[in-house]
Amino acid sequence: MSDNIADLYQSLIMERTKAPHHAGRLSAFDGDAEGDNPMCGDRTHLWIRRAGGKLAAIAHETRGCAITTAASDLMGDAVLGKTEAEIYALADAFESLISTGTAPATPDLADLRALGGVHEYRSRHRCATLPWQALRAALKDQSHG
Amino acid sequence: MSDNIADLYQSLIMERTKAPHHAGRLSAFDGDAEGDNPMCGDRTHLWIRRAGGKLAAIAHETRGCAITTAASDLMGDAVLGKTEAEIYALADAFESLISTGTAPATPDLADLRALGGVHEYRSRHRCATLPWQALRAALKDQSHG
Amino acid sequence: MSDVLHAPTLDIEKIRADFPILGQLVHNKKLVFLDSAASAQKPRVVIDAMVNAMETQYANVHRGLHWMSERTSDAYEGARDKVAALLNARDRSEIIFTRNATESLNLVAHSFGRTHIKPGQAVLISQMEHHANIVPWHMLRDAHGITLRIARITDAGEIDMDDVEAKLADGNVALLSITHMSNVLGTYTPAARLAALAHRYGAKILLDGSQAVVHRAVDVQALDADFYVFSGHKLYGPSGIGVLWARREILDSMPPFMGGGDMIDRVSYERSTWAKPPFRFEAGTPAILEAIGLGAAIDYVSAIGFDAIAAHERDLTEHGIAVLSAIEGLHILGAAQDRGGVISFTLDGVHAHDVATLLDKQGIAVRAGHHCAEPLMGRLGVDSTARASFALYTTRGEIDALAAGLRRVKQVFG
Amino acid sequence: MSDVLHAPTLDIEKIRADFPILGQLVHNKKLVFLDSAASAQKPRVVIDAMVNAMETQYANVHRGLHWMSERTSDAYEGARDKVAALLNARDRSEIIFTRNATESLNLVAHSFGRTHIKPGQAVLISQMEHHANIVPWHMLRDAHGITLRIARITDAGEIDMDDVEAKLADGNVALLSITHMSNVLGTYTPAARLAALAHRYGAKILLDGSQAVVHRAVDVQALDADFYVFSGHKLYGPSGIGVLWARREILDSMPPFMGGGDMIDRVSYERSTWAKPPFRFEAGTPAILEAIGLGAAIDYVSAIGFDAIAAHERDLTEHGIAVLSAIEGLHILGAAQDRGGVISFTLDGVHAHDVATLLDKQGIAVRAGHHCAEPLMGRLGVDSTARASFALYTTRGEIDALAAGLRRVKQVFG
Ligand SMILES: Cc1ncc(COP(=O)(O)O)c(C=O)c1O
């Protein structure tokens, strides 16, 4: 659009909102967690499975705004095949991108940078970080150990 | 004083504050009442005696500011020898003088008009009307009937 | 935009000039402020009244014997007279200043609730209450053992009067506490009928007028209400000031909510005795400047007149329903016969948050979320809605801008 | 008048120019405002901050997704940061906005009092408390069965530390709630020593900083306090805003005081769950503009610096004691070693009300009465006092004018 009202909603975000790659549940998983934002009803449920010290599979069921849905899905891309340490580093870097507007050069946030525009909307920060909070919880989840 | 800071404190008020005519107690009385203003500790105790349908005697013990003390004392002058109906009319007229700044031509407020300046000081209204409230209570007092 | 004026007696351009903020740009777009139901903008006269007090006539109230304090007390108590006139209260002592409608409700729940509602007795609310008229009753229930009943609303978003009557019928309801206008659906409730019903079954009635008082003249005596609450900041006044009106005889029978200066008659180390209403319920230094600001706001709306305001807002609401309904995939919530200037809606395939953000980028302020009425969202089967709300300074042109803005939102999500 | 400046770093004429009201005339005399302990005047920057918000950046906070609401939320939460810095709080979430110190005290009495003080346990206050720190405890006692103990003051108007210890000694005191500076006698209490004493005997300590916070830097961590309360309007901020600071772990353990919007996590028809502090304690639309004004006031005093303010006020107080003591028949109440800018006095043969009225006629504003400390009047053996109180804008010349004014009062009564 001429005046870029949709800056925030980059095509990557819109694609993943309309057709998420990681939507669904895992039948075999070793961690899961829910995140929710009572203020607007955003809700995401995550399932993860590890193999050989790395994240081998991830799926999410997200009901919420475009930002939350895309954030869940792009997170899936970013964390697959990573170690827990790498995932926490990514989470920290992403949360810093959202809250401060900038992130360190490493780790490479890659496509997650599409969500950088959320920084300007303080009331939307939680939409972008909700999936990452759920992921931290899922990584700590012992109940399926 | 040159700039009349003491307008309110007319000589009649100062005289009666320093040397009240009706200070004291009645040994024989048929009504008494106390009035107080917790905000500043002003306190007045009134005793009255009727004879032949008229107020035959009145005395007060007043601890308070110059306005309250003078108001108690000038009230004594004004009500002595009056019937209850006349006293209530005076009370109404005086209270109107204080709250509105003007009073009807009758009944004649006479010296009570010295207190008219209190009208301009809303926070002092109660100082001037306190004795009259006590008098209304003393007139209704049945306990010594 | 066409700012055609349809309510004949309201000169909208003149009114808009009274509100300095309306000329602001947001994201380089002209501000279109459609969030007045959350809090309204302030006219110049309100700002000036507060500035004037701070610059020329300020001191603490009630306790001072000097000129500044007397003048400030006059202004503060003058604001009480204005509120009394606004609500047509029988007496100025029936007006209590609080921080906001929320505090007014908590005051009633705490003071009236713990002394006049017996454990086991019930408070009846409706399905379309703001949290401010739900949570205090939860707290009273948990502390004091009352029960809470919820009257149903119809699918049109109106009070189900049969259900209200059914829930009053056993005579065990001490208080019907109900909104006078829903902040989500815009529904005006039939307050006078509700009051008659409540009284028939021995209940008192509290009306939450937070929204209602902004749009129409309110007469608490004609409604035969027992309590009425609202917030100054929605009525074009400052934040930090709210109102509780209650019948004097009820106030006389209520203990204080908070203790401190100004609300006492006498204090010793051993005990305190209470002042009469309204002071009994105003502990400590009140919101002096804010009462003065609210007084100016009441003067302002009174000068315009609620007939003109109500007519203007009725026109805006009709226009809003017409142009928004024309947008494919847009659903307006509620279809009450009698409604004020609030329209909540959902847009297929677009979350309310995304609607609000994309409208904001166009300079258009709407609210999105549960509007502090989370249980109602469940009743309506939605997680959240977007809400456009209108004030006396809102124009048809702004509503057209909203409709155009929503079409662009749909394109982005298209 | 000679406005000689004795505190080297404070440019008093420049400061006075910041306060528009100080140029006003009262009864055609230049205003000499010596009633700042009741409520202080407002500097231009406070007025401007509020006007600027209303003119350019206003909407309801927290719940909005649009620009105006985000900017207003930023400003409101920014004010919280400023208060946290002023008190050197460990965390911003420890700052709760209330209406005034009175509400802060009632919040503690209600929420902490009913959950952390068991029936039969005691609250210890002193003989020189403001009603705001007496009446809430009477109410808690009557509702909840606590007891109230009163620590003595010495004839000099200082806390009798032995008596405090004696009244703490049985370990049954849950809370020592005590003024940090008396609004009648000017006495600063030894807050850090009182905190250590309270903690030694297992009590928490609340400091009523309504007066103290105005005159000196306060560091709640250095004092090792548990609760601290004050009002914005005495600190050159607007009315309608007060502060409660408490340690986060205490706040975490406290239930809400009022219920409504913004203080909840989730609400259903059946139950509500609470948000974390500070929001748990801020129900409904807060005093937004007032918090912004208070933030500006804090910036203002911080820029001047409490070292300079305290030095200036120490100088004024010494000067005031000297010139007032020289008046025959005038008696200053209290003679504490450590005191702030408040002097209460009586004048032989002249009631305090008459003193205040006759000074007012000369343009001089002082307070007269019991100063919301009625029990202390009994302890001091007086019905009422006159009180002159000083602020950062007060001059020696104004104190000289007070002394001259009092001499004229004596003439009238002579
Ligand atoms: C020591 C003290 N505590 C409490 C208060 C109460 O303050 P507020 O009336 O602002 O609640 C005051 C001021 O009047 C005070 O001086």
Ligand SMILES: Cc1ncc(COP(=O)(O)O)c(C=O)c1O
């Ligand atoms: C219907 C209704 N009730 C109560 C409230 C609470 O108002 P406040 O937040 O000003 O206390 C609101 C506004 O949010 C409302 O719309």
